[in-house]
Amino acid sequence: MPAGVATCGACLTEPPPFERAVAAVGYGHPWDGLIARFKFHAALDLAPALAHLLLEAVRASDATGPTRTPTLMLPVPLSAERLRERGCNQAWELVKHLRRPFGCRTDARLLLRVRDTPHQLARPLDERAANVRSAFAVEPLRAAELRGQTVTLVDDVMTTGATAAEIARVLLQAGAAQVDVWVVARTPKPGAA
Numbered sequence: 001m002p003a004g005v006a007t008c009g010a011c012l013t014e015p016p017p018f019e020r021a022v023a024a025v026g027y028g029h030p031w032d033g034l035i036a037r038f039k040f041h042a043a044l045d046l047a048p049a050l051a052h053l054l055l056e057a058v059r060a061s062d063a064t065g066p067t068r069t070p071t072l073m074l075p076v077p078l079s080a081e082r083l084r085e086r087g088c089n090q091a092w093e094l095v096k097h098l099r100r101p102f103g104c105r106t107d108a109r110l111l112l113r114v115r116d117t118p119h120q121l122a123r124p125l126d127e128r129a130a131n132v133r134s135a136f137a138v139e140p141l142r143a144a145e146l147r148g149q150t151v152t153l154v155d156d157v158m159t160t161g162a163t164a165a166e167i168a169r170v171l172l173q174a175g176a177a178q179v180d181v182w183v184v185a186r187t188p189k190p191g192a193a
Contacts, residue, residue, distance in 0.1 A: 016161055016164070016165045016168065017165055017168040017169045017172060017179065018153070018164055018165065018168040018179045018180060018181045019068070019178045019179060019180050020061075020068075020180050020181070021158065021161070021164065021180070021181040021182075021183065021186075022054075022057055022058050022061045022180070022181070022182045022183070023057065023158060023182075023183045023184070023185060023186035024050075024053040024054045024056070024057035024183070024184050024185065025053065025057075025184065025185050025186075026185065026186060026187075026188060027157055027159075027185040027186060027187040027188070028188075031184070031185050032185070034046055034050070035050070035156055035157060035184060035185055038050060038090055038093075038156065039086070039090045039156055039157075040086065042086065042087045042088055044088065044093055047090075047093040047094060047096070047097055048097050050094060050156075050184050051093075051094045051096075051097030051098050052097070053184060054094065054098065054154075054182055054183070054184050055098060055101060057182075058182055068150060068178070068180060069102060069104070069150070070102055070104045070150050070151065070152035070180065071104055071105065071149045071150045071151075072104060072105050072106070072107065072110075072145075072146070072149045072150070072151045072152070072176075073095050073098060073099055073102065073104050073105070073106045073151075073152045073154060074095070074106070074107060074108075074110060074111045074151060074152070074153055074154070074171075075089055075091030075092040075094070075095045075108055075111075075153075075154050075155070076091045076111075076153060076154070076155040076163060076164075076167065077089065077091075077108075077111050077112055077113040077136070078091075078113055079113045079115070079116035080116075081116050082113075082116065089108065090156050091154050091155045091156060092108045094154050094155075094156065094184070095108070095154050098154065098182075102152075104152075107145075109139060110138060110139050110142055110145060110146070111136060111137075111138060111139075111167065111170075111171070112136065112137050112138070112139055113135060113136060114134075114135065114136065114137045115134060115135040133166060135166065136166060136167050136170045137170060138170060138171070138174040143174045143175065144175070146171060146174045146175045146176045147174075147175035147176075148175065148176075148177050149175075149176050149177060150176075150177055150178045150180070151171050151176045151178065151179045151180070152179075152180045152181075152182055153167055153168065153171070153179060153180070153181045153182070154181075154182050154183070155181070155182075155183050155184075156183065156184050156185065157183060157184065157185045157186070157187065158181065158183040158185075158186050158187070159186075159187045161181075164181045164183075167179075168181070
């Protein structure tokens with residue numbers, strides 16, 4: 001978004017369920033290649049640098065709005081099949097490097113991926129929300145841990161925001177007071193310059 005603009009037009013007309021989203025970079029060269037290596041080839045040595053990039057973006061975004069310190073930081077969960085395929089959850093790897101500066105609780109098991117879905121990359125943009133509907137849940141015996149929490153959801157890339165929106169709805173229904181989304185990269189809308 002242009003400097004000085006805090007909310008995009010689409011979010012003004014159809015506000016997402018999350019309070020705000022922060023992205024460190026646009027998903028283009030060289031970031032797309034680095035993130036692909038991190039995500040699909042377990043290049044875990046990139047986690048500290050990508051997390052630092054995201055941390056700096058979060059700090060910069062706080063200069064234009066109220067500081068919202070998370071009380072709980074969660075990674076976007078992977079299905080068991082996807083976790084086996086990749087060998088690690090890249091979002092959790094980012095959270096492990098982001099938690100210290102904020103001193104908040106983190107948890108890789110509170111939020112669950114209860115339905116394996118086809119890769120979002122393979123879905124047309126207008127089908128992505130339906131693809132992730134009912135794919136996430138809060139661990140049933142631990143839902144009370146979300147009550148009143150300011151939750152930050154962490155992921156590597158946001159495209160349409162469908163995954164973040166679905167998870168935010170689940171977290172808010174379980175009692176979270178607020179959900180923010182932090183991602184390393186944001187893909188541009190098709191046709192955007």
